[in-house]
Amino acid sequence: MITAPRVFWPSVILVTVFVVFTAVFADTVAAAITTVQNTVIGTFGWYYVLIVCGFVVFSIRMGLGRFGDIKLGPDDEEPEFRLSTWFSMLFAAGMGIGLVFWGVAEPLNHFASPKPGVEGAPQELAQHSLVQTFLHWGLHPWAIYVVVGLAMAYAIHRRNRPVSIRWALEPLLGRRVNGWLGDLIDVVAVIGTLFGVATSLGLGVLQIASGLDVLGVVSDPGNWTNIILIGAITALAVFSVTTGLKRGVKWLSQINMGLAVVLMVIVLVMGPTLFILREFVQSIGLYFQNLLQLSFDTTAMERQDGAQWQGWWTTFYWGWWMSWAPFVGVFIARISRGRTVREFVTGVLLVPTAVTFLWLTVFGGSALYRELFGSGGGVAADGSVDTEAALFGLLGELPGGTVLVAGAVVLIVLFFVTSSDSGSLVVDMLASGGTTETPVWSRVFWASAEGAVAITLLLAGGLSALQVGAILIALPFSVVMLVMCAATWKQFGEERRRQLRLQRKMERERLTAQVSQNLLDEGWTEPNGSEPSRTADGDAVEDRV
Numbered sequence: 001m002i003t004a005p006r007v008f009w010p011s012v013i014l015v016t017v018f019v020v021f022t023a024v025f026a027d028t029v030a031a032a033i034t035t036v037q038n039t040v041i042g043t044f045g046w047y048y049v050l051i052v053c054g055f056v057v058f059s060i061r062m063g064l065g066r067f068g069d070i071k072l073g074p075d076d077e078e079p080e081f082r083l084s085t086w087f088s089m090l091f092a093a094g095m096g097i098g099l100v101f102w103g104v105a106e107p108l109n110h111f112a113s114p115k116p117g118v119e120g121a122p123q124e125l126a127q128h129s130l131v132q133t134f135l136h137w138g139l140h141p142w143a144i145y146v147v148v149g150l151a152m153a154y155a156i157h158r159r160n161r162p163v164s165i166r167w168a169l170e171p172l173l174g175r176r177v178n179g180w181l182g183d184l185i186d187v188v189a190v191i192g193t194l195f196g197v198a199t200s201l202g203l204g205v206l207q208i209a210s211g212l213d214v215l216g217v218v219s220d221p222g223n224w225t226n227i228i229l230i231g232a233i234t235a236l237a238v239f240s241v242t243t244g245l246k247r248g249v250k251w252l253s254q255i256n257m258g259l260a261v262v263l264m265v266i267v268l269v270m271g272p273t274l275f276i277l278r279e280f281v282q283s284i285g286l287y288f289q290n291l292l293q294l295s296f297d298t299t300a301m302e303r304q305d306g307a308q309w310q311g312w313w314t315t316f317y318w319g320w321w322m323s324w325a326p327f328v329g330v331f332i333a334r335i336s337r338g339r340t341v342r343e344f345v346t347g348v349l350l351v352p353t354a355v356t357f358l359w360l361t362v363f364g365g366s367a368l369y370r371e372l373f374g375s376g377g378g379v380a381a382d383g384s385v386d387t388e389a390a391l392f393g394l395l396g397e398l399p400g401g402t403v404l405v406a407g408a409v410v411l412i413v414l415f416f417v418t419s420s421d422s423g424s425l426v427v428d429m430l431a432s433g434g435t436t437e438t439p440v441w442s443r444v445f446w447a448s449a450e451g452a453v454a455i456t457l458l459l460a461g462g463l464s465a466l467q468v469g470a471i472l473i474a475l476p477f478s479v480v481m482l483v484m485c486a487a488t489w490k491q492f493g494e495e496r497r498r499q500l501r502l503q504r505k506m507e508r509e510r511l512t513a514q515v516s517q518n519l520l521d522e523g524w525t526e527p528n529g530s531e532p533s534r535t536a537d538g539d540a541v542e543d544r545v
Contacts, residue, residue: 002530004433008181010060010355011190011431015449022456029460033468036224040471041311041393047299048318048471051478052140053295056483063345067492072150072333073157079338087351089335097204097415098320099137099359100260100408102376106133107364111152111371112379116302116309125288127367130279133364134287135294136314137356141321147481148329149336150344157337158495162434165189165326168484188476189326190430194446195473196323197423198453204416205229205454210388211409214396226458232412233450237420238444256418259411263404264362270398272367272373280361287357311471315434319471322478330426334436341492367394420450435475 002008022029060066079086110129112121118128151168161167166182173181184522208229209221218225265503268276297314299306336344367390377393379385386393395404424447428438431446 007186008431019452019456022460026459045310045315048282050317055147059143068342072153073338082290088254094280097200097419101207103205103363104367107389108378108385112383116305128496130283131286136317138353140171144321146330148325149332151484152333153251153336163429164434169487171487190324192473192477193327193427201454202458206388214392230451233416238447256414268362271439272363272369279365281322300367319474325428453481
């Protein structure tokens with residue numbers, strides 16, 4: 001039974017039309033994607049930069065301000081998941097597969113082809129490339145997740161609303177969230193989540209195929225290899241998502257984190273360890289030193305070259321994170337019951353950022369060290385970087401390189417499955433009107449739909465199509481996020497005022513009871529000989545208070 005047909009069917013129809021049309025007219029869609037890419041990036045790049053900076057300010061204000069002690073759930077409730085499990089689940093869902101894909105490739109790309117306007121010696125270019133990568137993976141993406149996750153966690157756990165994006169906007173929209181406007185918001189969230197997850201799945205498959213090529217399992221992988229891989233891994237995701245949140249998704253997230261930590265430690269120990277540790281500290285300092293300038297940089301003075309670079313990197317990332325925001329926001333809201341706003345913001349904004357910086361320094365720093373002081377190999381003679389194979393090129397030169405490459409492929413597969421099953425779970429809840437108990441067939445359908453969208457995007461233009469798809473889908477949802485910020489601020493303000501009224505009432509009652517007891521101790525009685533009143537309505541006690 002379909003519990004929310006006005007959300008489910010429009011979403012199904014839109015996804016089906018896209019998949020069928022792209023499969024039949026792949027070349028037409030590819031040409032359209034190129035045209036739209038130039039239009040949207042050229043027109044809205046500044047807008048993406050501005051609002052994401054606003055999300056960072058909003059998130060920090062929520063965590064540090066007067067709303068920090070608001071509980072995301074009943075006041076006396078403990079967190080549903082212990083801290084380590086909670087962190088593993090939100091990190092694996094938030095950007096695990098993307099970090100594996102871009103951890104080596106992005107710093108090398110920035111080093112080989114610096115942002116327009118950036119010049120200097122190779123060491124300066126290498127340093128800038130790592131700091132630029134920090135920008136794309138640091139506070140900004142996690143702030144985007146905080147905006148959606150915080151609003152949803154409050155609506156779900158504090159106000160007992162269904163798991164649906166529309167309810168995060170209830171403080172502003174009121175009853176209209178039950179009408180066509182609420183349906184439209186949820187349809188946008190479903191489509192955005194589906195395409196955002198499909199983008200990550202497409203990136204993962206490209207990298208898995210490249211790893212299998214390095215291992216000699218496949219030769220010159222093409223579209224059919226990618227299709228088969230997506231089909232096989234989607235089947236694993238289907239199996240995981242049918243087991244639910246507290247079994248399949250939870251276990252896979254913990255396994256992912258364990259394997260990722262093992263791989264990172266191996267590269268740290270076997271690579272240029274001292275350089276990595278020094279660079280980690282230095283890059284964090286440079287990141288915060290240049291955070292304001294980098295955050296608002298739109299490469300305006302570089303004109304066409306700057307716009308192209310911006311679209312390929314920063315605008316893509318901000319769009320990608322916003323297209324992922326419904327999925328990750330709802331998912332981390334679902335697993336954050338019982339935490340305070342301050343705990344939520346600290347856990348989601350700061351801790352993953354620190355771990356992400358360490359990951360990027362270990363892998364990206366090792367690759368840059370090899371280019372500056374070692375044998376090179378990450379950047380070709382013509383200045384190009386094999387983005388999909390960059391990680392395997394680094395691992396292959398370490399002792400036991402073949403085993404490490406195989407382990408990395410397994411890690412990517414597991415991250416792929418985790419992203420798909422978590423995304424399917426969230427899409428299923430959104431398309432079902434917010435219910436957490438959805439039928440198995442529905443979970444299977446949405447997991448399969450993600451695989452189908454990933455296949456069609458790859459057929460329509462590969463990596464470029466994946467990036468453009470993420471940027472486009474984020475545009476309508478960015479408006480929803482702005483309204484969500486206003487709604488959260490309004491709701492938290494009302495919650496805080498209720499808390500203050502309750503605190504003042506309890507304080508008056510405490511003082512009244514204390515004065516009443518003091519009067520008894522002094523032997524004072526009412527004129528009729530009765531004890532003084534212990535309530536705030538007793539005149540004698542009120543006079544003493």
